Amino acid sequence: MTLDHDASYQVFKARDARFDGRLFVGVTSTGIYCRPVCRVKTPRKENCRFFSTPAQAEAEAFRPCMKCRPEMAPGPGLAWTVMDASRTLARQAAQWLDSRLGADDDESDAPSMAALASHLGVSDRHLRRIFAAEHGVTPLQYLQTRRLLLAKQLLTDTRLPVSQVALASGFRSLRRFNAAFADSYRISPSRLRQDADDATPLPADQAVCVNLGHRPPYDTAAMLRFLSLRAIPDVEQVEDPCVRRSLRAGALAPSGGWLQVEFVPETETRGPHVRLQFAPSLAPHSARVVAGVRRWLDLDASPDTIDHALAGLPGGPGLRLPGCVDGFEMVVRAVLGQQVTVAAARTLARRFADRFGEAVATPWPEVTRTFPSPETIAAAPVEHIAELGIIRARAGAIQALAQAWPEASRHLHDKHEPAALIEMLEQLPGIGPWTAHYIAMRALGWPDAFPPNDVAVLNAMKPLFGITTRREAETHAERWSPWRSYAVLRLWNSLA
Structure with missing residues (x-):
């Protein structure tokens, strides 16, 4: 992709954070390449070369800046809808x-x-x-x-x-x-x-800590509120500005453990970012953990593009799409949430984790259990699931999901094909279109989901647009594509 040299230099001079992760500048006089938000003295225009990715800069023998640290830049975002x-x-x-x-x-x-x-x-x-x-x-x-x-x-x-x-x-x-x-x-x-500041070897019980960048603005309050309302006691804890939770083996990595994310505001020396800490047992799988957390917190989103597309909807800038760190946990919670309140679904999820989850050691007394594994649920008698207060049909749906998990998880890894996941899920008992689209929205991170016949969405659209039917809602929502998942979140939040 060819970049306009003059326009790119203006972005770099302005330190425009909207282009962070999409534009990198190589300085020929130093052999260093930087992010557009780098706070070093602006080099002369004739000494600058501009690249779309770090790989392009490094292919031209530029080295990453030690101050702005290109490895912390947000990713370019998902290419769900491009014409070519x-x-x-x-x-x-x-x-x-x-x-x-x-x-x-x-x-x-x-x-x-x-x-x-x-x-x-x-x-x-x-x-x-x-x-x-x-x-x-x-x-x-x-x-x-x-x-x-x-x-x-x-x-x-x-x-x-x-x-x-x-x-x-x-x-x-x-x-x-x-x-x-x-x-x-x-x-x-x-x-x-x-x-580096501290070259002491990592003690066996010391958390691994890395910093993850994102493009501002980021509506941290909305993300924490969403996660807090749905946090499963003993599995998760949300305490502003941190989220702490356990991880079962097989969720983000072959081994289990725990993690904490902390939303850190902008300082004089560094832009806003997320500080991620995770268990030493997960250190060999750092790449998976970092990638999973980036998807969970939607750190690679482009808020300026999304907010512009949703300008007519209520809500502040920087809303992100909450994902998940455990796909199986997400699909089970989607089933538990069918036709019940968020609070009721959370209660059922807690019983489910207490009965079938495993104890785990973490740094926090509030996080003591992991969410159950698909293997455990696939082998459990359906009666043991139903006796937790879960309608038997939903208990059967959860067990069917667990038994079909090897196939379903392959669809979750194939993140550019939401239609294939939705089709597969709708073939399972107890999984309707709403649940399948909600799972694609959260577990797959699909930005263009619009769960059909969502009662809360219809309730929000009626006073805003005079819409009362599913057909009217879906037709009106086409104008928000490919960001309808974010539109759904805004509509839900407008009823809070």
């Missing part, structure tokens, strides 16, 4: 490569491009061509940059041993990691670690 099919495929390919950052299987450092091409239904040659046209680099250059930036963040923010950082970043060989890092950044991993 080739651009869509190229962005879906990048998402697949992102999912390979912390792969912990026995594959080599470079995953098969043939496997990626097969996943997308195109030839290897076509994939390389459209990827280079969209991203300006090859797929392997893109993946290498993402892994190196993750390693840089872990070396800077945490005290994980260098060998563990290499593995967590997707490198199977410490020798290869050291060579790639030194070749790209002209500094060894151990030297960067020595330059």
Whole structure:
């Protein structure tokens, strides 16, 4: 993608946060590349080169800035609706490569491009061509940059041993990691670690802590309110400005543990961000945890674009779409929430976790259990689920979901195909269109969901637009596409 040099320089001079993660500037006099929000002295225009991604900058031998830290920049956001099919495929390919950052299987450092091409239904040659046209680099250059930036963040923010950082970043060989890092950044991993504030090795019981950037504004109050109303006691705790919760094994990573997110406001030296802490047991899977939390809190959204599209709806700027960190937990909670209040669904979820979840050690006395695993629920007698006060039909639906989870989870990983997930879910007993669309909205992070016949949405639209029927609501909502999920949230919030 070609960037206009004059316009890009104006963005950089203004330190426009709306372009954070979408624009990077390489300074030829220093060999460093920065985010547009970098607070260093603005370089001369003729010394600047502009890039759409860090991979493009690093392919031209620029090194990441140690002050603005490009590894903290928000992602470009999901390409759910673009007109050009080739651009869509190229962005879906990048998402697949992102999912390979912390792969912990026995594959080599470079995953098969043939496997990626097969996943997308195109030839290897076509994939390389459209990827280079969209991203300006090859797929392997893109993946290498993402892994190196993750390693840089872990070396800077945490005290994980260098060998563990290499593995967590997707490198199977410490020798290869050291060579790639030194070749790209002209500094060894151990030297960067020595330059960090605290180079003491990580104690066995010490949390891993990383900082995650996002584009302002971010309606933190709305996100915390949404999560607080639905927090399952003993599994989650919301205490402004923090959210704490447990993680069962298999949710974000093969091992279980806990995590905390804290919303940190802007300071003189750093923009607003989220401070993520998680259990040492999850350290080998840092890439998965970071990616999962980014989706959960919708940190890669573009609020200016979304807010402009929803200008006629009530609500303040920066509303985000709450996702989840456990897809199975989300689908179970969606079923428990059918035709009951949010408070009632929360009560049922607590009973469900108390009966079938497992005890877990965390730093907080309020978080003591994990949500049940699909394997546990698939093997449980349906009577044991129903006796918690759950209608038997819904108990059967939950068990059917657990038994079908291997297939359903594959659809959740294929994040560019919401229709396939919805179709699969609607074939299960007790899963109607509303529940399937709500699951796609929350568990898949689909920004254009509009759960059909949502009573609260109709109640909100009646005084605003004089709408009283489902058909009228769906027709009116077309103007909000592809951000109808955010419109639904605004409508729900208007009734609070």
